[in-house]
Every structure is written in C-alpha cells, then in structure tokens.
Amino acid sequence: MSRRILIKGGRVIGAASPTADVLVEGTLIRAIAPEIAADDVEIIDAHGMIVMPGxxxxxxxxxxxxxxxxxxxxxxxxxxxxxxxxxxxxxxxxxxxxxxxxxxxxxxxxxxxxxxxxxxxxxxxxxxxxxxxxxxxxxxxxxxxxxxxxxxxxxxxxxxxxxxxxxxxxxxxxxxxxxxxxxxxxxxxxxxxxxxxxxxxxxxxxxxxxxxxxxxxxxxxxxxxxxxxxxxxxxxxxxxxxxxxxxxxxxxxxxxxxxxxxxxxxxxxxxxxxxxxxxxxxxxxxxxxxxxxxxxxxxxxxxxxxxxxxxxxxxxxxxxxxxxxxxxxxxxxxxxxxxxxxxxxxxxxxxxMGQQDKIGSLAPGKRADIVLLAMDGVHHMPPSLDPLATIVLQARPSDVRTVMIDGVIRKRDGKLMGVDLPALGQRALASSAHLARAFETAAARTASSPTATTYAGAVSNAT
Ligand SMILES: [Zn+2]
Known part of the structure; x- marks a missing residue:
C-alpha cells in the first residue's frame, strides 16, 4: 500500500468545516473531512495552522x-x-x-x-x-x-x-x-x-x-x-x-x-x-x-x-x-x-499550466501539493478570522512550515528536506563570483548574434 499521511486539525482552505483532516495516500489527496480515523498513517499535526494548496x-x-x-x-x-x-x-x-x-x-x-x-x-x-x-x-x-x-x-x-x-x-x-x-x-x-x-x-x-x-x-x-x-x-x-x-x-x-x-x-x-x-x-x-x-x-x-x-x-x-x-x-x-x-x-x-484538474486546490482525487502555514508569529496575534486575509495580506514566507509536492514532504517543520544548505551556499557563492568576474568582459562580446544585434537595436531605440 502507498504511504499514507494524515494532516490533522488545520484550517483547510476549501473544506466546509472550520477545521478538517486531510488524508494523503501516495501522490493523491484521498479524503478531506472534519475527523478522519485511519490506521497505518503518519500524522502531521496542523492545529493552529492553515492548510492550503501550493x-x-x-x-x-x-x-x-x-x-x-x-x-x-x-x-x-x-x-x-x-x-x-x-x-x-x-x-x-x-x-x-x-x-x-x-x-x-x-x-x-x-x-x-x-x-x-x-x-x-x-x-x-x-x-x-x-x-x-x-x-x-x-x-x-x-x-x-x-x-x-x-x-x-x-x-x-x-x-x-x-x-x-x-x-x-x-x-x-x-x-x-x-x-x-x-x-x-x-x-x-x-x-x-x-x-x-x-x-x-x-x-x-x-x-x-x-x-x-x-x-x-x-x-x-x-x-x-x-x-x-x-x-x-x-x-x-x-x-x-x-x-x-x-x-x-x-x-x-x-x-x-x-x-x-x-x-x-x-x-x-x-x-x-x-x-x-x-x-x-x-x-x-x-x-x-x-x-x-x-x-x-x-x-x-x-x-x-x-x-x-x-x-x-x-x-x-x-x-x-x-x-x-x-x-x-x-x-x-x-x-x-x-x-x-x-x-x-x-x-x-x-x-x-493545463493542470487545474490535478493541482491548484485541495480536493479528493487531486495531487497532494499541500502547504501548511503556521500562525504562531507575533504578526498573527490575533490571527485574522479570515484565513484568506491571512494568506494574502499578513503571511510571510517564514510562516511556510511544511510543504508537500506530489505526496512527498519537501519541507518539514520549517526545514527543507534532504538539502545540504551550507554546501549549496558555497556552490552559489562560487557561481556568483564567476558570473560577476565574467560580466566585466562580457559587454565586448554582445554583437556576435543576429538576435543580440536586433536586441541591441531595440535597446538603443528605447534610449
Ligand atoms: Zn520574463
């Protein structure tokens, strides 16, 4: 049987009840209901959080x-x-x-x-x-x-x-x-x-x-x-x-x-x-x-x-x-x-993206692309009564606590999964340094393609 995850007690965008559980099985959302009882599931506690589509x-x-x-x-x-x-x-x-x-x-x-x-x-x-x-x-x-x-x-x-x-x-x-x-x-x-x-x-x-x-x-x-x-x-x-x-x-x-x-x-x-x-x-x-x-x-x-x-x-x-x-x-x-x-x-x-039947909202049968948004920051005291007001006008990226894509947890409790961030940071710095150095000499090479020539013409017309 596919891996099953039960997201418990969040304010689920699209659910009829004030709070709801979301059952994920494999890549799919299987059920959304006020209270879901299920065995052999991994539980994610979403009490006090907003559960929304990515x-x-x-x-x-x-x-x-x-x-x-x-x-x-x-x-x-x-x-x-x-x-x-x-x-x-x-x-x-x-x-x-x-x-x-x-x-x-x-x-x-x-x-x-x-x-x-x-x-x-x-x-x-x-x-x-x-x-x-x-x-x-x-x-x-x-x-x-x-x-x-x-x-x-x-x-x-x-x-x-x-x-x-x-x-x-x-x-x-x-x-x-x-x-x-x-x-x-x-x-x-x-x-x-x-x-x-x-x-x-x-x-x-x-x-x-x-x-x-x-x-x-x-x-x-x-x-x-x-x-x-x-x-x-x-x-x-x-x-x-x-x-x-x-x-x-x-x-x-x-x-x-x-x-x-x-x-x-x-x-x-x-x-x-x-x-x-x-x-x-x-x-x-x-x-x-x-x-x-x-x-x-x-x-x-x-x-x-x-x-x-x-x-x-x-x-x-x-x-x-x-x-x-x-x-x-x-x-x-x-x-x-x-x-x-x-x-x-x-x-x-x-x-x-031509994928409205697959993603973009939370509903049984859709792919499990799910975001848990925490509301424990001082900027959520007190939380807005309208979760959509919270998402659109109050929330910050740092409130994104857990992210699931196609049923796979990519961020959990505020941390990206399976990523060596310090090592990645070093690669980013090396790349950035190379590009900055090369930029110093890049301007001299810009006239060697037809598109670049046309682009350069468009730029000079604009200026
Ligand atoms: Zn663009």
Missing amino acids: FVDTHRHLWQTAIRGVAADWSLVEYIRNIRLGYATSYRPEDVYVSNYIGALEAIDAGITAVCDFCHIIRSPDHTRAAVDGLRDAGIRAHFYQGFYDIPEQTPVFADHDSRLDHARATWRDRFSTATSDLISMGVALTEFGLVPMDSTRAEVAVAREFGLPITMHMGTLSTPDGVSKLRQAGLLGPDMLHVHCNASSDEELRQIADSGGQVSITPETELQMGMGIPITNRALAAGLKPTFGIDIVSDCSGDMFAQMRLALQTARAIDNERILQTGKMPVSIDLTVRDAFDFATIHGAAA
Missing part, C-alpha cells in the same frame, strides 16, 4: 538565481543590456544547475509547489540538462519551457536557429517523451516577436505543436506592443499559449487571447519596477481572462508569491479606486478581494 508561479527565469539582486535598480532596457546581452554570455552548466536547483528550493521554501520555468539560457545541450536536473533534484512540479534565444557567443555551440529547433526536439525525445513521472513536463519558450523574423516564430511554434507541447512567450512589451495581433494575423494564436506581461497589449488583444483559449501571466513586481507598464489584472478580468502571477526574476525582485499577490491586488484596487476618485467621489466599496488574489495565485495558475 502556489503556482506561472513565469520565472530560474536561471537568474545566481545573480540575485543585480538588477535591483535597473529598467527593462538596462536589464536586457546587462543580463540578456551580458551575464547570460558567461553562464556555464554549473551556473544553470545551481540557479535552477536553489531557485526551485527557494520557491518550495516559500510555498510555491509548481513553477513555469522560462529557460532562455540554452547555450549548449549541457545547459539544458543542467536546468532540468536542477528542477528534478529540488522536487518541484514544473513546466520546463525550453527557449531558442541565441545568446551572443564567441564560439557558439548551435550553428543556427534550425539547430536550436533540433535541440528542442532532442530534449523532448531523450528526456521527456518517455519520462515515467509527470512532475516535470516540457514546453517551448518563444523568442521575442519583432526581434526575430516571423518565419522563426512560426518554426518555434511548429516544434511545440509537433509534440503537443505548451508554449509561452513575453508579450506586449519593449518593441512588441502589438505582438498578439501579429500572432493572430499569422494564424498562430492558440489555446496552448501562455502570454506573459501583456502590459502594452490593447483591450482588444486581451479579448483575442481570451477568445483563443490562451492564458496570461502577470509579474507585478518586475512590471512595476522596470517600466513595462501597469499590470493588466483589471483589464484581463474585463477581457474574460483569468489572471495568474509569476515571480519572473530574483535578479531584481523577491522570490515569493506573497509579495506578488499583495502588489497586484493593491495596484489593481488603486486603478479601480482612481477611476472613481477622478470623478470627485470616494470609492464606497472594493471589488477585487483577497479571494480573487488567492485564486489567481493557485487555481488559475494551475489552469494556465
């Missing part, structure tokens, strides 16, 4: 974990110049592994159990292997979206765009098509529109659709404000697409995404900082889309979902309120709720 991060470049904080004061233009055309040129497979492994652990530590990893640091097949290994070793649920972006190289491993497409096919064939676990699945990350010819985009989309893989892309920023329209005109817009940012996309374009069955990811912290525009939460809802949230990059911002929920919710409220204030009146009520923000960060994210 957060789903729908857009993150985990490879940037090793350059944490370098972009703290950078605009998007500076980010592209210094990271996409700079730091990226010096990443070794070791740097990608360390980044993906630690970044995924950081996510788990903060209660994120599923992540869409937008991986555009594919300098060689070894980089791809390192990225997937990092995700696998951390034990996180993930979509690994392989990118095609041709990073400026002195001696490129990939001869041309076609060889990058072939490498994606090889990744699918060798690593994912026969995988026995569905914890990590593959997708495709498109290169920015307008910065590559439409034929290249068409070819990248074709690789994904050849194998039925999901597609994600940056949308409606920088030099591609009308990217949705361009995709639609090219006949490529589809339900398999997760559009990220969309700040410059028109309301009509957002409706086009909704009509196509596509999804959107909002990354509030980077969008607010980097000059991408106002997060589209309100406009997405008006267009019939279900907002989801992503962390994007810890090279500039925080790595947890609490910060993103708070920033997005209060920004969206400010936009609604301002509309009323501009008429000389005071808002008498607030439309967007903490329940909305919680759904965006959980079940909507699961839907964006």
